Amino acid sequence: MSTSGTNIWQAGDGTHIDVRGLQPPEPLVAILMLLEQDCTQDRVIVHHDREPVFLYPELAERDWDHAIIDGDPGEVRLLLTRRQ
Amino acid sequence: MTLAARFLGGAKSRLLPVSVPFRFFTTAVCFHVIAWFVLVITAEDLPAFTGGPGMVLAALHLLTLGVLVMTAMGAAFQLLPVATRRPLLRVWPARLCYWLLMPGTLILAYGMASGHASAMHAGGAAVVLALAVFAIIIGDNLRRVGDLPVVGAHGWAALASLAGFAALGLLLVANYAKGVLPDHQAAGLAHMILAGFGFMGLLALGFSHVLIPMFSLSPVLPPRPSWTGFWLAAGAVLLAAVAAIARQPALLAMSSVMGLCAGGVYLWLMYWALKTGMRKRLGLSFFLIKLSWGGLVLSLLTGVALAFGIPIPNGMTLFGFLLIAGWLATFLTGILQRIMPFLGSMHGKDASGRPMTPAKLTAEIPLKIHAVCHVAAVVLCAAAIVADLGALARAGAVFGLIGAVAFAGFALRLVTKLV
Numbered sequence: 074m075s076t077s078g079t080n081i082w083q084a085g086d087g088t089h090i091d092v093r094g095l096q097p098p099e100p101l102v103a104i105l106m107l108l109e110q111d112c113t114q115d116r117v118i119v120h121h122d123r124e125p126v127f128l129y130p131e132l133a134e135r136d137w138d139h140a141i142i143d144g145d146p147g148e149v150r151l152l153l154t155r156r157q
Numbered sequence: 158m159t160l161a162a163r164f165l166g167g168a169k170s171r172l173l174p175v176s177v178p179f180r181f182f183t184t185a186v187c188f189h190v191i192a193w194f195v196l197v198i199t200a201e202d203l204p205a206f207t208g209g210p211g212m213v214l215a216a217l218h219l220l221t222l223g224v225l226v227m228t229a230m231g232a233a234f235q236l237l238p239v240a241t242r243r244p245l246l247r248v249w250p251a252r253l254c255y256w257l258l259m260p261g262t263l264i265l266a267y268g269m270a271s272g273h274a275s276a277m278h279a280g281g282a283a284v285v286l287a288l289a290v291f292a293i294i295i296g297d298n299l300r301r302v303g304d305l306p307v308v309g310a311h312g313w314a315a316l317a318s319l320a321g322f323a324a325l326g327l328l329l330v331a332n333y334a335k336g337v338l339p340d341h342q343a344a345g346l347a348h349m350i351l352a353g354f355g356f357m358g359l360l361a362l363g364f365s366h367v368l369i370p371m372f373s374l375s376p377v378l379p380p381r382p383s384w385t386g387f388w389l390a391a392g393a394v395l396l397a398a399v400a401a402i403a404r405q406p407a408l409l410a411m412s413s414v415m416g417l418c419a420g421g422v423y424l425w426l427m428y429w430a431l432k433t434g435m436r437k438r439l440g441l442s443f444f445l446i447k448l449s450w451g452g453l454v455l456s457l458l459t460g461v462a463l464a465f466g467i468p469i470p471n472g473m474t475l476f477g478f479l480l481i482a483g484w485l486a487t488f489l490t491g492i493l494q495r496i497m498p499f500l501g502s503m504h505g506k507d508a509s510g511r512p513m514t515p516a517k518l519t520a521e522i523p524l525k526i527h528a529v530c531h532v533a534a535v536v537l538c539a540a541a542i543v544a545d546l547g548a549l550a551r552a553g554a555v556f557g558l559i560g561a562v563a564f565a566g567f568a569l570r571l572v573t574k575l576v
Contacts, residue, residue, distance in 0.1 A: 096304060097240050098371040105374055106435060123242050126172050127371065130502040133512045 079103040087116030093148070094122065101128050108135060108153070119151040120144065173235055175504040175575065177251050181231025182497055184259055186561075186568040188223025189490075192216050193534070193557035195270070200554045201547030203538065206474050208345045210277075210333060215270035221352065221481060222262040222284055228489045229360050230254060230291055235500060237295065237312075240367050241302040250294050257287035274334040281330040285323045292316050307383045311363025314391040318355025321398060322348050340404070346473075347401040353480045354416065355394040361488055362390060362423055369427055372443070372495060373434030378426050386422035393419055406464070413464040417457045424450055441524050445491030448532065452483025475542045482557075483535050490531065490564060494524055497571055505575045518574055523566040530560030 079099075080091040090107050092100035104119055105128075119125075124141070132139055136156040144150025196203065199212030206213045234251045238244050245251065265280025267273065299312045325348040332338040366378055393415035400408035427450065431439075456479035463472045498518035505513035537553030540546075 096377050097367060098374075099377055101371060102374045102376065102435065109435070126239055126503060127499075129512060130499050130515050133502060133514045134516065138511075 081107060084118075087118050087152075088114050089118045089120065091120040093120055098127075100125060101131065104128060104153075105131055105135075108132075108137060115155040117153040118142075119153060121149040121151065122147070124149050125151070172239065172503060173245070173248060173251070175501070177248060178231040178235040178500060179497075179572065179575075180252075180255055181227050181234070182493060183568055183572060184255070185224045185227035185231070185493070186565050188219050188227060188262065189561040190558065190565055192219035192223060193554055193561045195219060195266075196554040197551060197558055200541075200551035203478075203550040203554075204471050204474065204542045204545045204547060208342065210269050210272045212270050215266040217477075217481070218269060219262065219266050220486060221357075222258065222265070225357050225481070225485050225489055226288075227258060227262075228493055229357060230258065232364065232492070232496060233291075233295055233360070236364065236367070236496075237298050240308070241298060241305060243298050243301045245294060246297065250290050254287050254290045254294070257283045257290065261287055272333075274330075277330045277333065281327055285327055288319055288323050292319055305367070307378075307380065307387060308363045308366050310384075310387050310391075311359050311366070314387070314394070315356050315359040315363065318351045318359060318394060322351035322356055325351065340402075343402055343404055347398045349477055349480075350394060350397045350401060353477070353485065354390075355398070357485050359390060359394070361485065362386070364492075365423070365427065368492065368496075369430045369446075370434070372436070373430050373439060374436045375430040375434035378430060382422055382426055386419055386426060389415055389419035389422060406466075410461075410464040413457070413461040417461055420453055420457045424454070440495075441521070441528055442491045442495040445487050445494075445528055445531070449484050449488035449491060452479055452487050452535070456480040456484055469543070470545060471542045475539060478539060478542055482538065487531065487535065490527070494519070494527075494564070494567065497568065501571055501575050513574070518571050520567045520570045523563040523570070526563035527560040527567070530556045530563065534560060 079095065080089075082089050088107065090104060092103050095103065100121060104117075104125070107117060129139060132153065138154050138156060140152045140154075142150050142152045193216075195212055195216040199216060202211065202213050208214065230251075234245065234254075261280050261283025263280070264276050265284055268276030268278075268280050295312060296316055299309050299316075302309050325344050328338055329341065329344055329348060332341055332344070338344050366383060370376065370378060393412045396408055396415065397412035399405075400412055456476060459469065459472065459476045459479055462469055463476060469475060498515035501518045502513050502515045505518065507513050507517070534553045534557030537556060538550050541548075541550035541553055
């Protein structure tokens with residue numbers, strides 16, 4: 074699936090969203106839109122080109138945790154998990 | 158911590174130590190109280206104020222430098238490196254900036270209130286040094302950015318205005334002692350236009366391109382109207398400053414119409430962001446931000462009326478008051494009550510070790526008191542200026558002071574939770 078430059082796909086480890094190359098604040102908006110969709114799993118993997126520090130307060134408000142995980146060179150990969 | 162997280166030290170460093178932005182914000186909150194307090198004392202002189210040393214000039218600069226510039230610096234140092242992905246090369250210049258601006262503003266305001274020329278010179282020099290350091294830091298950051306062209310253009314135009322208003326400010330201070338300027342009033346008007354609409358105004362417009370979509374969760378603003386708005390705004394500021402210095406009423410009238418058009422484009426962009434944004438319940442901060450847009454329109458309309466020779470009692474004072482208190486102070490207190498909990502939540506942890514939510518760091522009652530009192534203060538003081546009523550201005554200033562104290566209560570509660 075692709076919405077205004079955002080790639081979203083399902084994999085075994087969760088829903089992936091690639092927001093690399095988007096101009097701020099579009100990555101933030103795309104990630105939050107995905108999280109607010111009912112069909113979203115409890116694990117989302119974000120492929121970003123920067124650490125999205127302004128996303129963290131929004132995640133905390135929505136009861137999602139975040140952790141940086143290993144990604145490709147030049148990529149910031151985040152694992153978002155919904156709090157139980 | 159994973160390997161990736163360790164390598165991201167550089168990215169994380171875009172977030173400054175919490176003490177850096179918050180020293181600017183908390184000091185701005187204190188200056189906010191002091192400015193309204195000084196205005197309470199000198200309220201009788203507000204309606205007919207036309208410039209010159211005295212308590213009103215001191216209150217004006219406590220508000221502009223102490224609150225508006227202080228807030229803008231704290232926000233720019235923290236938000237710009239994150240938005241542009243270019244960390245500040247060093248943190249100490251930002252701290253130096255603070256240690257020049259804070260005492261410089263106090264000394265300048267003392268000099269203005271007392272008519273003490275050497276205090277005005279010393280304070281003015283410290284403030285100009287702080288502005289120069291700020292310009293170097295932000296200029297260096299903007300120079301390394303390519304992916305936010307509209308924001309960058311507003312930033313560069315704001316820095317150019319900064320150079321102009323700082324130079325004129327030093328000349329105005331020197332003029333009180335040595336009479337170096339051929340036309341003090343003309344230089345004063347150009348100084349106000351470059352500082353209010355140029356430096357602070359263009360910064361507010363530029364940051365709005367990131368902050369308003371970020372808080373309303375809207376897409377990036379459409380580029381063509383954004384560029385149109387920028388060229389109209391930057392052109393209007395340049396033309397108005399030249400027209401003020403050259404005493405050219407026709408040019409001044411043309412610049413005021415350009416400014417009104419720029420304001421119209423900006424408000425259309427903000428409407429677009431709010432309409433397309435995912436977040437519809439924007440809270441009290443946006444109540445103030447929307448009111449500030451009304452203040453912008455009123456200040457521009459007042460400017461147009463004056464430029465076309467339509468008589469308004471104490472029109473120039475009203476124009477300056479609507480610009481500084483009606484638009485900029487309302488806008489920045491709206492932004493400040495949104496970004497202080499937001500930035501605080503990135504640094505604060507709750508008892509379970511999780512990040513604090515912005516909602517836990519805010520305080521609704523003090524902010525509601527501030528909003529009501531701030532609106533009452535602006536309305537009463539504006540009415541007092543037009544009606545030439547000192548007592549009404551004092552009533553407005555008292556509301557402003559109560560609102561500022563309530564806002565300080567919000568900030569104190571937030572900082573107490575963070576430390």
